[in-house]
Amino acid sequence: MLTLEKKKKPVVLIEEVEGLLCFMEECPKLVSGKNEKEVSLAREEICERHEISVNSLVFPNQIGGDKIVEVFEKDRGASILSSNKGPIEDTDGLFTRDYGVFLVAYAADCPIVVYYDPVKKVCGVAHAGYEGTGKRLPGKMVDFFIANGSKSSDIRVTICPSALACCYDVVNAVDKDYPEPCRWKRFKSEFGEGSVRMAFNPKTKKSGAFLDLLFCNKQSLLRRGILEENIDASHCICTICSGLPSHYREREKRTRTLLAVVGMQ
Numbered sequence: 562m563l564t565l566e567k568k569k570k571p572v573v574l575i576e577e578v579e580g581l582l583c584f585m586e587e588c589p590k591l592v593s594g595k596n597e598k599e600v601s602l603a604r605e606e607i608c609e610r611h612e613i614s615v616n617s618l619v620f621p622n623q624i625g626g627d628k629i630v631e632v633f634e635k636d637r638g639a640s641i642l643s644s645n646k647g648p649i650e651d652t653d654g655l656f657t658r659d660y661g662v663f664l665v666a667y668a669a670d671c672p673i674v675v676y677y678d679p680v681k682k683v684c685g686v687a688h689a690g691y692e693g694t695g696k697r698l699p700g701k702m703v704d705f706f707i708a709n710g711s712k713s714s715d716i717r718v719t720i721c722p723s724a725l726a727c728c729y730d731v732v733n734a735v736d737k738d739y740p741e742p743c744r745w746k747r748f749k750s751e752f753g754e755g756s757v758r759m760a761f762n763p764k765t766k767k768s769g770a771f772l773d774l775l776f777c778n779k780q781s782l783l784r785r786g787i788l789e790e791n792i793d794a795s796h797c798i799c800t801i802c803s804g805l806p807s808h809y810r811e812r813e814k815r816t817r818t819l820l821a822v823v824g825m826q
């Protein structure tokens with residue numbers, strides 16, 4: 562069980578691999594520059610705990626797309642904070658082969674998927690929320706690894722906490738790319754019946770469509786050749802009912818986010 566919120570303890574996402582640092586921590590959410598100092602301090606504290614430089618982090622500017630970018634040592638320090646050089650623009654997937662480059666994804670309900678190939682010594686991270694999952698970003702990241710010399714059977718994957726089918730009713734989700742009648746129904750045609758649980762929602766008192774992002778993303782990974790035993794979903798508890806940062810639950814009071822960090826050192 563994750564105890565992140567109370568103890569502010571980092572969760573180690575991929576263990577027992579020498580030379581790999583991979584963790585998840587809670588961090589205040591940046592609210593249009595108003596709390597930059599607070600965010601900046603929190604990031605520094607997190608990095609201090611893990612004995613890495615805050616300037617070695619690489620943040621993307623996530624937009625719910627399926628773009629993947631390879632980043633290098635020169636990209637270290639990329640972030641939206643005004644003291645940094647600006648994030649990797651419009652990107653939801655990062656990949657690196659450079660040591661000392663720590664890739665970041667941030668989310669509060671969206672699954673973050675972390676990748677490591679111990680043979681090729683390359684790593685990656687993907688932010689696959691409602692949109693990215695539908696666009697099969699987790700599987701596309703596997704293709705990106707393969708295009709860079711990895712074998713799918715070597716890649717280890719960890720899926721971080723996210724909104725899960727117990728709570729995540731998407732029956733009214735706004736979907737600019739998929740108007741009615743497709744919307745959430747496309748997950749069923751893309752990933753199979755197990756992707757959406759139809760049930761009465763006691764909160765809305767209406768029938769709901771509960772999306773299982775974990776199921777969808779697992780399908781996406783397995784189809785691209787990731788071995789079932791190399792997918793670790795043990796951290797994937799539901800953000801909505803567990804007390805973890807959840808924008809779905811917190812609505813307008815969105816003050817926290819989860820950071821997932823991966824890099825080789």
Ligand SMILES: [Zn+2]
Pocket residue numbers: 725726727728729799800801802803
């Ligand atoms: Zn739940």
